[in-house]
Amino acid sequence: MNAPPRRLGVLERPDCRIHYEVTGEGPAIVFAHGLGGNHLSWFQQVAHFAPRYTCVTFAHRGFHPSSPLADGPDPQDYAGDLATLIEHLKLDDVRIVAQSMGGWSALEYALTKPPALKALVMACTTGTIDPLKIGEPERTRLNAWLQSEAPRAPALFGRGIHPAAGERMAHEQPAMHLLYRHISDQNAALDVMKVGARLFAMRTRAPEDLRAVACPILFVSGDEDVVIPPFAADAIARVVPRTKVAHIPNAGHSTYFERPARFNAIVEEFFAQL
Template sequence: MPTVHVNHCDIYYEIHGQGDPLVMIMGLRRNIEWWYRQIPTLEKHFKVVVFDNRGAGRSEKPAMDYSIGLFADDTAALMEALDIDYAHVLGVSMGGYIAQELAINHPQKVKDLVLGCTGCGGEKAVLMSADRMEKFTANQNLTPEEILKKDMDIYFSNEYVAGNPAAMAQFSEISMRYYQPADAFLRQYAACRKHDTVARINRVTQPTLIMTGDDDPLVPPENSFILKELLPHAQLSVFPKGRHCFFMEFADRFNEEVVDFFR
């Protein structure tokens, strides 16, 4: 199992394909498995580096305070360990938070940047609606499978869920792999709640593509519009009917735009 000890933590990683390096950073709770709609396409164009964040998947889950800056330092240290001087960087959700911090704190390592279903946090954060948050957090006495089923409408449009039972079964099976322990989730979640790049995001000078679904209930699309205002040089791509996993539901378009932007 490929792991490397960096920044006082064992990080699990995989490398797929050849070419210019592309580092992909996953979001809260999730792991490498959630890139299953991206890796087969992107590895044809890049040397794709994927990894499990500290506290998730097959990486170490130390009992300590986590922060988005710490995750970014982990990413930079992993790149150094793999002899990657700089790379294209793609981050979704919490991975987009991490990608921002990586570009701000380790700018020499980031050639260009794709930020998916994410935001700058802080005082400008647009949060999930109160009623959706109530449903999202009503997890007591539910199994992981029941929680995922309950929240499926966060990830995909209703039409996609109803019309693609085989895809939903595959997604559910993949989401149960290397499932994150509750204590590690809480440490990652606490880091997300403190995310704030509002006053520093102008340090991101690399070419940037912001991507969002226009119906994302978890990280509302307004957060991407705010990022675009704070990064006037950035491009913005909006996916109609896209929810939080728009990069899976609309994988063909997403992957094509990522390849076109990075190339």
């Protein structure tokens, strides 16, 4: 038995260099990581999908080992980087799996209706959609969530727990939580608060804007997420055709990392239905 082929590369952009890795062969899956990670975050997905798919992981601009930027990365540039990477690799049969911040990149790219894009997975993210614009009954639930759940994130940091990993992962899978922290620490020089503020400033879209996406969409939410309201996905799916939602119980913001077997099975089934 041979391991899937693997190669590393660098995408030259006018103002930075984007690190990427390609593993496996077949139809392409491009993985877009979140604010607490980089290309390494997806090791459990690459190992699962690479025997049947070309798995592309990359580090967003400003995230190690992509080149740093003096004023930090501007998420407005993410979709252009993603489009250029897909063109650079000459991918014509693409699925995108986006985690949290990666949803900003993937959603804005998908809205350009690229012919190569066959499916979009939004994991624990609403991307550039403003949750305050979701419909009822979830809009009322959001008010309560903002009061009870969202404030927990800073408190978790104070206890040494990464909010994107979550309290359950820290208690039940301490080694995985430590690994998550190690990956996140690779971006210790990055002002993530500034990047986060820029991301939130881009949340201007209504759920109905997703009707312009030309491919099927799957939202995957962790029921214990304290970063993104998990029920927002249900409100979005209700008004966007060809959109599905999967909830993973006993999981926080990083379902792909905390519950990889369940996450991979859900994504695998979604791709099989294309």
